[in-house]
């Protein structure tokens with residue numbers, strides 16, 4: 001498939017007749033024609049076009065009829081209503097708030113209403129009460145890979161911090177309490193750790209460079225704002241392992257906001273939560289045009305949403321942020337190219 | 339040591355060194371309303387402020403101010419997006435010009451479904467101290483339409499120090 005630059009792309013899509021030409025090649029949704037973003041690398045092996053959905057950061061509390069329950073339910077209903085129905089759903093972590101099994105069970109019960117299969121990775125809020133025991137019991141492996149219609153999809157646990165609790169004599173609940181604070185004083189930076197790096201190395205070893213790859217982690221694979229762990233300390237190693245591929249799409253939770261970056265062959269997109277939005281940290285965005293608006297604190301659904309990702313035959317991707325309220329500037333509402 | 343407002347000028351004026359310092363300042367043209375304080379006093383006042391900030395930090399991350407488990411820190415890490423430097427300003431939720439304290443109480447009662455703090459309580463002062471300290475150095479700009487990311491309050495490994 002020949003590479004289409006952003007400029008050419010706009011040029012073509014403005015010609016009326018060209019629309020039909022693109023339907024097959026790109027994604028099934030009409031909004032594909034107006035995709036916005038950097039110029040993603042073109043791929044690779046031909047795949048069967050498909051869509052998948054993404055949800056993240058529900059932060060459910062062990063409190064009956066909590067407002068966050070309804071937001072996750074709403075996101076699940078939204079994804080179920082999509083036409084075409086996404087082939088699968090990826091969930092990018094932080095189902096619970098305080099790592100309690102009851103929170104995770106509540107989340108699983110809601111996610112089980114999905115009409116498509118789903119895959120999950122842990123976030124720090126799911127993990128630090130029992131070091132992931134309850135999570136693993138409910139959702140299985142913390143890292144995994146699947147192959148779907150020619151795309152290799154990887155999920156990894158990126159929230160592993162060095163032990164800060166043993167020396168300090170913290171109880172599991174205290175440890176979780178510290179991790180619950182985004183600006184956790186002295187929790188340290190997190191990453192996937194050596195074992196998962198080795199696993200990743202093996203996992204992609206046999207794949208040819210033209211294989212389309214999607215990777216999901218809880219935190220971004222670039223150094224965005226380390227103080228809030230908007231980073232993964234061993235992301236450089238991950239990116240180096242994935243550097244052999246022509247094109248990789250990376251999606252991540254944790255930031256509760258629209259954010260976008262490109263690192264060589266990797267295009268990265270951050271996701272909306274279904275709990276609360278975060279303001280942008282005090283650093284420059286690499287792609288300042290791809291962001292969300294300020295949020296109305298009186299509208300509890302503002303800043304939240306679900307996502308649909310469309311992949312075309314040449315692995316041209318697009319993410320559609322499906323915000324619950326009027327949150328997105330026009331360019332982002334039209335979809336962001338991945 | 340705590341010094342009452344009344345004792346303060348008497349004590350400092352009695353110190354010959356400070357009188358000299360004040361005179362020097364007068365001569366050089368900088369008019370001081372009060373004599374210079376000792377380093378010790380300055381340190382004590384600073385630690386009183388930091389105690390209030392620390393108390394505010396605690397409350398900020400404590401779900402007990404609300405009834406649905408949420409804390410300010412969930413949505414305002416490091417006090418971000420509270421924009422203390424933009425108050426007082428018109429608040430559409432109040433329908434009039436409001437203060438930072440009013441907005442603190444609004445967030446306690448609305449997103450956190452809790453009971454408002456008394457405006458003159460130590461807790462409210464601490465909340466205000468935390469949010470304002472997190473924006474030290476940011477220019478005062480009432481009504482500025484800004485969502486300010488905060489200045490980190492405390493350091494940690496790999497993090498900027500105050």
Ligand SMILES: [Fe+2]
Nearest residue numbers: 057094123254
């Ligand atoms: Fe989260």
Ligand SMILES: [Fe+2]
Nearest residue numbers: 094123124254
């Ligand atoms: Fe997180």
